[in-house]
Amino acid sequence: xxxxxxxxxxxxxxxxxxxxxxxxxxxxxxxxxxxxxxxxxxxxxxxxxxxxxxxxxxxxxxxxxxxxxxxxxxxxxxxxxxxxxxxxxxxxxxxxxxxxxxxxxxxxxxxxxxxxxxxxxxxxxxxxxxxxxxxxxxxxxxxxxxxxxxxxxxxxxxxxxxxxxxxxxxxxxxxxxxxxxxxxxxxxxxxxxxxxxxxxxxxxxxxxxxxxxxxxxxxxxxxxxxxxxxxxxxxxxxxxxxxxxxxxxxxxxxxxxxxxxxxxxxxxxxxxxxxxxxxxxxxxxxxxxxxxxxxxxxxxxxxxxxxxxxxxxxxxxxxxxxxxxxxxxxxxxxxxxxxxxxxxxxxxxxxxxxxxxxxxxxxxxxxxxxxxxxxxxxxxxxxxxxxxxxxxxxxxxxxxxxxxxxxxxxxxxxxxxxxxxxxxxxxxxxxxxxxxxxxxxxxxxxxxxxxxxxxxxxxxxxxxxxxxxxxxxxxxxxxxxxxxxxxxxxxxxxxxxxxxxxxxxxxxxxxxxxxxxxxxxxxxxxxxxxxxxxxxxxxxxxxxxxxxxxxxxxxxxxxxxxxxxxxxxxxxxxxxxxxxxxxxxxxxxxxxxxxxxxxxxxxxxxxxxxxxxxxxxxxxxxxxxxxxxxxxxxxxxxxxxxxxxxxxxxxxxxxxxxxxxxxxxxxxxxxxxxxxxxxxxxxxxxxxxxxxxxxxxxxxxxx
Numbered sequence: 001x002x003x004x005x006x007x008x009x010x011x012x013x014x015x016x017x018x019x020x021x022x023x024x025x026x027x028x029x030x031x032x033x034x035x036x037x038x039x040x041x042x043x044x045x046x047x048x049x050x051x052x053x054x055x056x057x058x059x060x061x062x063x064x065x066x067x068x069x070x071x072x073x074x075x076x077x078x079x080x081x082x083x084x085x086x087x088x089x090x091x092x093x094x095x096x097x098x099x100x101x102x103x104x105x106x107x108x109x110x111x112x113x114x115x116x117x118x119x120x121x122x123x124x125x126x127x128x129x130x131x132x133x134x135x136x137x138x139x140x141x142x143x144x145x146x147x148x149x150x151x152x153x154x155x156x157x158x159x160x161x162x163x164x165x166x167x168x169x170x171x172x173x174x175x176x177x178x179x180x181x182x183x184x185x186x187x188x189x190x191x192x193x194x195x196x197x198x199x200x201x202x203x204x205x206x207x208x209x210x211x212x213x214x215x216x217x218x219x220x221x222x223x224x225x226x227x228x229x230x231x232x233x234x235x236x237x238x239x240x241x242x243x244x245x246x247x248x249x250x251x252x253x254x255x256x257x258x259x260x261x262x263x264x265x266x267x268x269x270x271x272x273x274x275x276x277x278x279x280x281x282x283x284x285x286x287x288x289x290x291x292x293x294x295x296x297x298x299x300x301x302x303x304x305x306x307x308x309x310x311x312x313x314x315x316x317x318x319x320x321x322x323x324x325x326x327x328x329x330x331x332x333x334x335x336x337x338x339x340x341x342x343x344x345x346x347x348x349x350x351x352x353x354x355x356x357x358x359x360x361x362x363x364x365x366x367x368x369x370x371x372x373x374x375x376x377x378x379x380x381x382x383x384x385x386x387x388x389x390x391x392x393x394x395x396x397x398x399x400x401x402x403x404x405x406x407x408x409x410x411x412x413x414x415x416x417x418x419x420x421x422x423x424x425x426x427x428x429x430x431x432x433x434x435x436x437x438x439x440x441x442x443x444x445x446x447x448x449x450x451x452x453x454x455x456x457x458x459x460x461x462x463x464x465x466x467x468x469x470x471x472x473x474x475x476x477x478x479x480x481x482x483x484x485x486x487x488x489x490x491x492x493x494x495x496x497x498x499x500x501x502x503x504x505x506x507x508x509x510x511x512x513x514x515x516x517x518x519x520x521x522x523x524x525x526x527x528x529x530x531x532x533x534x535x536x537x538x539x540x541x542x543x544x545x546x547x548x549x550x551x552x553x554x555x556x557x558x559x560x561x562x563x564x565x566x567x568x569x570x571x572x573x574x575x576x577x578x579x580x581x582x583x584x585x586x587x588x589x590x591x592x593x594x595x596x597x598x599x600x601x602x603x604x605x606x607x608x609x610x611x612x613x614x615x616x617x618x619x620x621x622x623x624x625x626x627x628x629x630x631x632x633x634x635x636x637x638x639x640x641x642x643x644x645x646x647x648x649x650x651x652x653x654x655x656x657x658x659x660x661x662x663x664x665x666x667x668x669x670x671x672x673x674x675x676x677x678x679x680x681x682x683x684x685x686x687x688x689x690x691x692x693x694x695x696x697x698x699x700x701x702x703x
Contacts, residue, residue, distance in 0.1 A: 015110045015131050017120035018092065018465055018483060021538065027546045027571035027595045028117030029648055029664055031055065031703060033109040042151045042281050044304055044313060045069050046106055046132070047098035054111050055701040064355075065345055066277075066304040067313030069098050074113060074128035076697040078603060078644060078670055086111070086128035087121060091321075091335060091404060093422040093461050094124075094487065095132070100339035100400055102300045102317040104147060104283040107135045114666060115599025115646035119569030120534055122552035126603035126644050126670075134337070136321050137287045137294030145285045153277040155307055157359060164265040164363040165240050168221060171195035172244045179252065190250040192216050194362035197250050197261070201228040211366055211375040212387075215441045218375060220264035220366045223250060228262055236264045236367070266367040271374060271386040272358035277305035293324035308346040308354055310389055315341045329411075333420075335404035340397070347392040348385040357382060379440040391437040393507055401425040419464040426457040433507035448501040450509055455493030462486045479538040488529040496521040528611040531555045546573035550599065558604050560614050560637035567643075569599030591654040598648075602641040605674045608689050614639055634688050642691065644670040662703035670695050 012023040014032055023032075031054045038049055044067040051059035051070070061070045077084030088095045095101075110131040112118045118125035162170065172195055179186035192198040192215060200216045202208055209217035222228055224239055231237045242261050247253035285298035300317040318338045325331050346354045365377055365384075377383020406420035430453040439445040465483035472478070498512025498519040512519060534552040550569035557563070573595040576582055582592065616635030620627060650664035673693035679685055 015108060015133050016117065017112065017129070017131075018463075018534070018536070019467070019481060024575070024591070024593070025538070025540060025543070025546055025573075026117075027548050027573035028112070028569075028597050028599075029114035029650065029666070029701075030117055031057075031111045031113065033111075035108065038103050038106055038109075042149050042279050043103055044302065044315070045098040045101050046103040046109065047072055049103060050109070050111075050130075055703045056113060056699070057111060063351060064307070065313070065343075065351060066306040066311055067099070067315070067341065067343055072098075072130075074111070075666065075668065075699060078126050078642075078668075078673075078695070078697075079605075080675070080693070080695065084127035086130045087118075087124050088130050088132065089121075090132045090337075090402070091134055092131075092420070093402075093404065093424070094459065095402075095424070096426060096457070100315055100317070100341045100398065101132070102283070102298075102302070102315070102319070102339070104281075104285070104300055105134050105298055105317065105319045105337075106132055108133045114571075114597050114648045114664075115567075115601050115644065115668075116548065116550060116569035116571035116597035116648075117599075118601055119550045119567050119599040120536055120552055121601075122532060122534065122567045123530060123554035123556055123565060123602045123604065123641070126601040126642070134319060134321060134335070135285075135287070135296045135298070136323065137289040137296040139289040139291060139294055142288035143286075145283075145287075147281075147283045147285075149279075149281040151279040151281075153279060153305070153307065154275075155273065159359070161360060162363070164220075164263055165238070167363055168195050168240065168261065168263060169243050172242065176244050176252065186252040189244060189246065189252050192219065193221075194219050194364050195221055197221055197223050197246075201231065208370045210369045210371075211441060212369060212373065212438060213442050215378075217369070218365060218377060218441060219362070220262075220266070220364050222262050224260040224262040231262060231264075236266070237262065238265070239263075263364050264366055266363055266365045268358045268361045268363075268365075268384060271384050272309060272354070273307050274305065274309060277307050279304045289323075291325075293322065295320070295322040297321075306346075308358075309386060311344055311346055313341065313343040315339060329409060331408045331410075333404075333406040333408070335402070337400075337402035339400045341399075343396050344394050345396075346385070347394060348388060349381050353381075354385070358385070376438045376440065380437060380445075388437040391435040393431075393433040393435070395431040396429070398426065398428045400427075414470050415466070415468050417464065417466050420462070422459075422461040424457070424459045424461075428455045429453070431507070433501075435504040447499045448504065448512075449497070449499045450501060450507050450512055451495070451497035452509060453493065453495045455491070457489060457491050459487065459489035461488075475542040477538075477540045477543070480536070482535040483533070485532045485534070486529070487532075488527070490525075490527045492523070492525045494521070494523040526611040527557075529557045542578065544575050544578040546575065546595075547571075554602065556604055558609055558611060558614065559639060559641070562638065562640045565602045565641040565643070567600045567602055569597070571595065571597035571599075588656055589653060590657055591652075593652045594650075595652070596647075596649045598646070600643055600645050602643055603674070605642065608674055608676065609639075613689065631685070634685050636689055639674070639689065640672050640691050642670065642672050642674045644668055660703075662701075664701045664703075665699075666701070667698040668696065670697075 013020050014023050037053055047070050056075045058073045059070050072085055074086050112129040118129050121129050175185055175188050188196055190198050199219045199222050200209055211217040239260050239262050242259050245256040247256045280303045283300040287296045297320045302315045304313045320336045323333045374387045376387045380388050403423045409417045433450045436446050463485035465481055467481045469479040496509055498509050500513025500518050501511045532554045537549045539547045548571045553566045555564045576592040614636050617633040618629045619632035621630045646668040648666040652662045654660050671694045672691040675693040676687045677690045677692050678687055
């Protein structure tokens with residue numbers, strides 16, 4: 001017997017909203033991430049794995065912080081600035097983004113793009129939907145898997161910065177040139193500064209000056225003289241001929257001479273950045289099952305060092321997924337997901353400025369004083385961060401718990417009812433304390449500022465779906481689903497800050513000064529909910545002609561007079577490879593499917609509308625010494641849903657039994673767009689949120 005290789009892959013099952021579907025029968029635009037991508041590389045979160053792997057999905061890594069989540073936008077977004085992040089669902093329930101998700105626990109990632117595919121999620125799916133499914137156990141398989149990885153991160157710096165010698169040459173020449181048009185600039189040549197010659201080595205009594213005490217001893221550039229030439233015996237000091245002519249007093253003089261400069265080379269990066277950052281990833285997983293049930297459990301540890309000194313991101317995760325057949329007609333599915341994360345970011349400056357100063361700061365700072373202590377530089381935000389970094393105590397911690405429980409009732413052979421509940425708890429604690437630190441030469445900051453922030457989100461989702469499927473005469477295949485869902489999220493938190501602790505040993509807020517304006521405290525409480533009804537019908541005739549109808553109706557507590565919105569979707573497909581005439585096509589074409597879809601989605605912009613924004617608000621104000629209340633935000637109860645309608649046509653084919661190719665042409669029009677309308681300041685209110693705008697996205701995708 002000779003086996004002939006067919007190259008045909010199994011008809012892959014793809015996760016869609018509230019169910020699954022064979023890839024060959026999908027008529028909407030759905031992309032599935034190749035699982036091999038998740039098996040390679042080390043990532044703090046799975047969002048990075050989507051970069052360059054899903055057409056139409058833009059993944060921008062806007063931060064290099066350890067554990068940073070990239071910004072994801074599908075098909076240009078729905079914001080005027082190109083923003084709009086897709087909805088992220090984990091095991092069928094809403095998740096607040098990709099943070100703290102272990103890629104080793106993921107079984108599959110699907111991206112729903114067009115409105116016919118995303119309409120089942122209605123109100124929140126205007127920017128697309130990303131479905132993440134975690135791993136489950138399998139019957140008849142029992143094993144333990146240990147997976148370890150280690151990586152090294154280095155700085156990608158394509159810029160070749162000037163040496164101290166080059167910096168002095170071009171900086172002093174630049175001042176000489178600009179001084180021809182603005183003579184006042186010429187004073188910088190002889191002043192205290194990175195390229196000025198007004199810096200000092202010793203005072204009038206012959207004492208060596210300390211750059212942490214006086215700013216005149218921070219920079220190294222000086223005219224060489226009998227007093228400072230002894231510095232040439234110390235490492236790093238060197239000389240060069242001044243490219244600018246000066247007089248005996250050191251001022252610019254075209255008729256002067258080119259004196260000899262003495263200076264020292266200093267590289268901020270040696271103190272501010274690690275030479276490399278280590279990343280460690282350890283995961284242990286257990287799986288097993290039989291005909292009654294199955295389980296999957298894993299524990300993971302991830303540790304990433306940042307390149308800025310003392311920055312890091314560490315995460316502990318635990319996942320358990322279990323399924324048990326209690327009765328022949330009753331199946332229980334349980335899930336538990338826990339993630340604990342700790343991190344520290346650069347403190348002395350913003351991320352961009354930190355790297356800018358570390359790499360591009362003037363290379364003529366002395367670096368250390370006569371005692372060998374590091375110099376702070378110009379000041380603590382613009383100088384050497386290694387001087388003060390240990391003075392800034394930062395403790396950041398988040399804990400995320402997800403608990404899921406579902407029951408499936410097999411009412412008949414073709415009819416089942418599934419009810420599920422999900423509870424998601426997200427807790428974040430941030431603490432900070434500044435010990436006494438050197439703010440600038442001779443200036444010690446003794447504020448001892450302390451703050452603490454606690455926030456907690458608790459969301460709960462309950463849904464029930466009735467599913468029916470049947471086949472009539474072996475040719476008519478029908479799969480119908482109807483469901484209801486309730487989502488509620490409650491947020492609360494407290495923030496407090498103070499200053500004036502008696503010493504560096506006390507960071508607790510109780511030790512801050514009780515004096516006026518030394519302390520502040522605030523708290524918040526918000527709640528919002530969504531009630532939804534949805535349905536979907538899949539029909540195909542002989543697996544040749546395909547039809548999907550979807551509808552969802554949402555009621556959102558944010559809106560007032562127009563809370564309810566209905567979002568339909570329809571898609572059709574024609575599997576041409578099932579037709580007789582397809583036999584005349586070249587053998588290189590194995591399958592061919594044409595599809596078209598139309599659907600609508602809604603959106604309530606979270607950046608513009610909070611839980612109570614449309615109700616209006618008042619703020620306190622003073623007038624003539626009296627405190628009163630005034631309207632700070634106008635109510636707008638008539639605001640409507642922002643709606644997007646998407647039309648798409650596409651073609652999916654398989655070539656040479658191994659190459660899958662998809663081409664799609666789409667157009668999305670957004671109307672009643674939620675945006676701010678600016679009012680004259682004389683009205684007392686500067687903006688109001690309205691349904692004022694519209695926009696359009698269109699494009700071609702090749703997958």
